[in-house]
Amino acid sequence: MPEFRYSNIEREMEVYGYDSFVKSHCRMCHGGCGVIVYVKGGKVAKIAGDPDCPIAHGTLCTKGLASAQLAYHKDRLTYPVKRIGPKASGKWERISWDEALDTIAERILTYKENHGPESVVFGYGTGRENEAVIYRIANLLGSPNVLTAGHFCYGPRICTSIITCGTNPIVDYENLPRCIMMWGNNVTISNPDEYKGEPFSVALDRGARLIVVDPRLTRPAVRANIWLRLRPGTDAALALGMLNVIINEGLYDKEFVQKYTHGWEPFVNRVNEYPLDKVEQITWVPREKIREAARLFATTKPAAIQWGVAIEQQINCADNNRLLMFLMGITGNIDAPGGQVLNRTPNVVNVGQFGAHGMLPKDQLAKRLGGERFRLASRFAIIQPKCVWDAILEEKPYPVKMLFLISSNPVITRANAKEVYRALEEVEFMAVADFFLTPTAELADIVLPAATWLEMDYVGDFWKRHGYILPRRKVIQVGECRSDHEMLNDLAHRLGQGQYWWENFEQALDYILHPINITWNDFKKMDYIRGEVKYYKYKETGFSTPTRKFELYSTVLEKMGYDPLPQYREPPESPVSAPELYKKYPYILITGARMPGFFHTENRQIGRLRELHKDPMVEIHPETAAKEGIKEGDWIIIESPRGKVRQRAKFTLGCDPRIVAAQHAWWFPENKDPGHGWEKSNINILTDNSLEGCDPAMGASNIRTFLCRIYPEKRASYE
């Protein structure tokens, strides 16, 4: 009888006759999962999980398993191209890397000369482990403008945690939290940032209690001991209500509060402005449920909050994050085993140092777009996208002439997609690096073929806060594709930045690793390196904040001229804030729930992933559908004051009848028109990007909740 062993590499090699295997580190999302890549005849033959990986312990997701389908896709761009017709004409011509990079360098230097380096904006989408090189090239050029998702994705957690307690507190699943509060998140599907669904599942299997905060029914919500089904966008009020219970019932950690927090009294006064009857009215959550959840969270030790991006894409972005940290803090769970730990990353060159932020001249820093308005974001080199579109379209406060977008598809992913499209049509020169000719790339002048994670060497996860770095090892070469890091290293030389870059990018990896006295060659033989593991570090050194305390009252926000205490703001477009509009648009739309297989706009051309979701679907309560004459499976129109899109109706009892839940990030690669149907089902046609609706400190666009109306497509209009 054979002896079975998980991920049995030797046996796989024998049975399937693979030529070799490479241990690497997947990056079909933000990274994280250790993988074993089997190779046969020079091609990737199979991908499996690496049980030695401390992050996911050998488990995987749909995307990671389909990586080879991405790498070898027939539509993949495998050489540089330049556009030879009008924008979005789909007319391209193959060019060499030299011609591509020389053209881009010449444009950058010309715009720098004529309009200042700030007229050249670099950008990336969500974090793909290319952040550090992109900031480096921009800062060394003297451009303060790097366009990212940082204003409303993860960036806010970094900014608000640094000003509150020094770094991003990460759930310590290794030490098994006894209570997990999952807030605006479903880690089992999204596996975001530092977190993977595997350790969360294990914690539940070992008996953790679960509280889920979500307007929509998820499987974790079904399994939860308490599900708080809040009105979309009212997270801050709910958190204030829970804090109110914890404080007034004396359930907080008195020693922590007394010795290690700043601003307790004014904070308590602010929390007392949110009694439970008021909170119930705002959030739709019954006060008894709020009380029950607050008690369970505060009295079960250790406890942790599994948080996510949904709370950040709102007007209350910064305060939502701070309030959740306050819940972690005053219950004594910060830096506690099984709570939320302020991890130490291995002592390598960090992303900030590599990004060369110190090299950006002060007078250039002062020109950061929107910097005077969104001062917290600007402090961390993050800009609000609308400020870039305005600078292109209206040349205010100065003209932006060039975009270089890397792994970014803003036509689909940024608020007010029509305005984004106009800006990209208008901008004088645009370079894009991507896997495919996306709707965004179709507007570019030059498109560069980007490498997938299978085609690069890198120090994986070195921007994250879970305390590990893991080697990503190159397995294959596809066409002329190059990693973002390699192409920017090459471009930097052509821009005259050579003295700050390297002959080849392996030397940059050596540079990242040099403080721990190892080279890339050493590191790539290792599974991972972990930083020092230590708990309750603040008891010895305090927190890394101006007061050395955990700041409930933010001295940093106060200095910037913001309210130093957290507050609840009503979403800019809700039944409460816009009652007249609500009569015409009588449903609250939510969007952004993650779908297995897709990563935002990615993977819709990969057959076995697209098979999981053929069409864009919008979830509607059957009562609501009946009222609007909608049948299950109908294509329906979803309309907001900004525009309309089509998705297919899926009935569910999991949404309140007052709410509809639409999918995000849809485009149709199978549509060979150069627009690829970018406007058909793209939820950002409906979202608003006015600066007034953004979080005042972070500039987070409010894309998660607004008003809409719905009707069958076969009817001409709503009325």
Next chain:
Amino acid sequence: MNKYTLVIEEFACWGCKTCEVACKQEYNPFDAANGIKYLSVWPDGPRVMNGNLDFVWRVTVCKHCENPPCVKVCPEEAIVKREDGIVVLDSEKCTGCRLCIDECPYQAITFNDGKKAAAKCNLCHHRVDQGLYPACADNICLAHCIYFGDPVEIEKQILEKKKARGC
């Protein structure tokens, strides 16, 4: 009694569908989607149960029954229950009569229009015979809810897990 079986504890499944794609990788490494699934994950609900909303992810896959009705009904003897319990459908022998599809109480047999033949999970018997776990059960599941092996042992493990969960 089956020596080997595949058990999926649906209570613990999150619906991430990784097992579906792992299955595709094993059987169809470079093809695009073709709609044929030996294993499929689908949401059962939401519905109201005892005043609360409930829904659970279901995984439809061959259960390798003790007394498989598909074996009895196949006129070509294309489906065989092996001594170790694995029920193997040989698509090459299948003539496409679909009797097994109608007979399966779990809707676990699919039809491959291209090959004009029935198809189902054969529990990766080609892997099992070589001492390898079936593709879906090889530790890929982030919920750790896919079990392969001795049915009695699996039942014990699931019981222990239920106890540890305390719910």
